[in-house]
Amino acid sequence: MEAVEVPVLIVGGGGCGLAASVFLSDHGVDHLLVERHPDTSILPRAHYLNQRTMEIFRQHGLDGEVAERGAPLEKFGKVRWQTTLTGDGPLDARVIHEMDAFGGGALSETYAAAGPATTTKLPQLRLEPVLRRHAEERNPGRVLFGHELTTFTDEGDRVVAEIRDTATGEITEVAARYVIAADGGRTVGAALGVRMRGTPRMVDVTTAYFSADLSEWWHDGTIITWFVNPYRPDLSSTLLEMGPTWGRNCEEWGLHFVLGDTDRSDERAVVARMREVLGLPELDLTLHKLTQWTVEGVLADRYRDGRVLLAGDAAHRQPPTTGLGLNGGIQDVHNLAWKLAAVLTGRADDSLLDTYEAERRPVGRQNVDWGLSTWFHHRVMTDAAIGLGAHIPPENRASAFATFFDPSPVGAAVRARGAEIFGTHRAECQAHDLEIGFVYEEGAVVGDGSQPPPRAPMGDVYHPTTRPGHLLPHAWIEHDGRRLSTHDLTGAATGFALLTGPAGTPWCEAAERIAEKFSIPITVARIGSGAEFTDGDGGWAAVRQITDEGAVLVRPDNHVAWRSIAGSEDPAGVLGDAVSRVLASRSR
Known part of the structure; x- marks a missing residue:
């Protein structure tokens, strides 16, 4: 052996x-x-x-x-609810609601300000x-x-x-x-x-991965489209682009749908069911894989x-x-x-x-x-927004949709109420704070006794902060004619960074001694007027939360390890203690 x-x-x-x-x-x-x-x-x-x-x-x-x-952001930066993919009836191929999602549309400016990279699909x-x-x-x-x-x-x-x-x-x-x-x-x-x-095995989901030309019926721009069939709930489905081309010319797709009584081992029957769900009985498609997976938390x-x-x-x-x-x-x-x-x-x-x-x-x-909260909410939100629910018998389903799209004042009121309900979906598709605002309250961090920033209940508002445990706020700075993000100061190879105000020279000098003592690289960045790193647009000054004499120690993963709001009479001793506690700390 x-x-x-x-x-x-x-x-x-x-x-x-x-x-x-x-x-x-x-x-x-x-x-x-x-x-x-x-x-x-x-x-x-x-x-x-x-x-x-x-x-x-x-x-x-x-x-x-x-x-x-x-996919570029303009190809996936929305979510959409639609009645059906195709059809020529008054309720077919109607957009129920759509909203910006995951950094797309009106969210793009907020996301761009928060980090040096944007989302992708x-x-x-x-x-x-x-x-x-x-x-x-x-x-x-x-x-x-x-x-x-x-x-x-x-x-x-x-x-x-x-x-x-x-x-x-x-x-x-x-x-x-x-x-x-x-x-x-x-x-x-x-x-x-x-x-x-937790909560295991809540529901089984069937997904078909297939190739087909849907360019005649597909609308560009969504990361996910939910089809809520106005006639039969068992024909409702979810359709996602899977590339390699993005937009209406996408070649491969993922379809979440109800298989019903169809024998999943019978490929011809499965394909027939997919065509029924898509509303395209003659669609030429190739089924690559059919899977069943379990939703759990x-x-x-x-x-x-x-x-x-x-x-x-x-x-x-x-x-x-x-x-x-x-x-x-x-x-x-x-x-x-x-x-x-x-x-x-x-x-x-x-x-x-x-x-x-x-x-x-x-x-x-x-x-x-x-994830559990948004999953359960999603399952009831759509029906509530359209005016469906357990009290609506199947034979009245189309009538509820007709009322939703009716041009009358009643229809306008139904759509207005629906839009407010759909707006709660931002906790799922605009949860920016969940994506980058999480914090390590315990671990390889040295707390400073400060309180965390407020968190929006819907998770859609991110507050940058240099408080220990949080992700270092992104800001564009310049050094030797190069534009850098504050995130570029740490190294992929176990490098720490020390960011100071323009009067932070004592911390910078201390960092050189501490780096040698602990055999770790520490990139030093004195940022501000008259410093080696400049803050041309004032982005760093707006988020640094330290004085000109203060300092922020950043870990290789760009989370803040320690900070001093102001200067110190013993910068080497204070910084050395912080590094020692970060590297040899048992979780506290």
Whole structure:
């Protein structure tokens, strides 16, 4: 049996595991990734990449290719409710409501001000090959598809695992100091007895992934369109573009629909049902894959078990509403990668890894709870907005729609009430604060006793702040003729940053001494009038929340680790204590 030793073993080669590989490579951490499938996903699966995820991709040089392959914002920046895809009846192909979503339309200015990268749409089917190529280029020969974990044992100072080549059956023994379980909870968590708490198996959803030319009937511009059939509720469905071309000339699609009594093993019957749902009995389509998946909202009872760290779907699974699943998984491993690098290089104690759970599990809980809330709300909101509900018998369904579209004063009132109800959907598709406003109240942060900014109940208002634990506010600054984001000051390779006001020279001098003492790179940026970094449009001054003499210490993942509102009589001592507490801190 061949034996391999490696600092980190990643189990799972989906979006979360591949992202972990890229991030670890950029931090200089040797690792091995194993994935039981022979290739990346054959299903579209998650398709929305939020602003925080795109900022992370930007930090690791992935954003350009992802954005190039993904849908531009003008092609997906709305959500729409529509009666049917096609038809020539008075209730057919009618737009019920539409609204800006996920940074599109009127939201674009707000999102642009909040970060150096914007959102995009790229299904996992197309994202994962990009991540795999970068993972393989940055870690040659150590990204192994067609290899599955069969057994593992945590021996205290290492994990010993057996990896089987699914093609040859050959077994390799791998000894790793740490394991990242990014396997969706299929093997590692279950073997450790990790329990998923919450609301499991709420409903099964059928999704068809297919190719067809829908250009004659499709309206450009939506990330998702819900068809609410005015005649038969069983024909209601959800249709999503899946690329590779975006807009009405899209070639591939995802259809969520009710299969009913149709035998899912009978492809001809399934295709016939799809044509019925789409209202196109003669449509030429190719069915690639039919899947049934379960909507649930569950959270792992722990994110760390000895030398095993759970991430992505292995740690949290939530309804797709608000798109916090894959995004949350990528953000998990971004949080984890710099900490593993710090521990493995001896710059930090193993206890730093305890802060992974302390920081990410509360965010996972928030995302699961929010996903459940928006899922349940969505299921009743649409009917309420149109004037449907349990009290409306099926034979009166079309009448309710007719009233909704009636040009009379009554129809106008129904539509006005409906618009207000649809407006509550912003908690699902405009939840900017959920995407970038989350905070680490405990963990590798040194609190300063300040209170967090207010949070809008609907999650749609983000308040930038330099309070420890929060994401560093983005602002454009200039240095040596180059335009930079404040997010560009940290490094992908375990680099911290110290941002000060224009009179922060004592902090800058202290940072040089602390960087040498702890053997960590700290980029120093004195920002303001007369400083090395200029704040031409005043963006940094508006969000820094420190005086000209103050300082903000930023972690490699661009979360604020510590700040001093003003100067100090002992900047080296104060800053050194902060760095020590961040790197060797047990979760508090």
